Amino acid sequence: MSDCIFCAIASGDIPGRIVHETEHTLAFLDVNPLAPGHTLVIPKDHYARLDEVPADLSEELFGAVSDLVPRVEDAVDADATNVGINNGPAAGQEVDHVHVHIVPRFEGDGGAP
Ligand code: 5GP
Ligand code: ZN
Secondary structure: OOOOHHHHHHHOOOOOOEEEEOOOEEEEEOOOOOOOOOEEEEEOOOOOOHHHOOHHHHHHHHHHHHHHHHHHHHHHOOOEEEEEOOOOHHHOOOOOOOOEEEEEEOOOOOOOO
8 A cells, every 4th residue: 555654664665763573563663752762563564453454463463562562661761661552543543554552651751641
């Protein structure tokens, strides 16, 4: 899908600050971070909604998320993370390509994003 910004990052057509890659997933820093180290994890192939992602790819995606969470926390010395998906426009999804947010959190940082 050529008009998808995350497909363009996955294909290398536009630059992304890539922090992790597996065969079918990619993780990169959010361009407008909610906190330092805010990372997005995507399947390289385009799926709009979580329920469209095949089971084996979903396993790889969430495996990558699990691997990344402690690394992101370490990288920015965070106390915790919010990990989540805005699944559909009514839930706040703005980019129509499944992505998992990893948002570092710090003691006393003022509540959920
Ligand atoms: P959503 O609201 O769809 O769950 O989140 C989309 C996220 O993608 C936002 O946090 C936004 O800052 C991020 N984003 C939008 N466009 C780009 C881009 O071109 N590059 C990167 N790295 N992040 C983007
Ligand atoms: Zn896409």
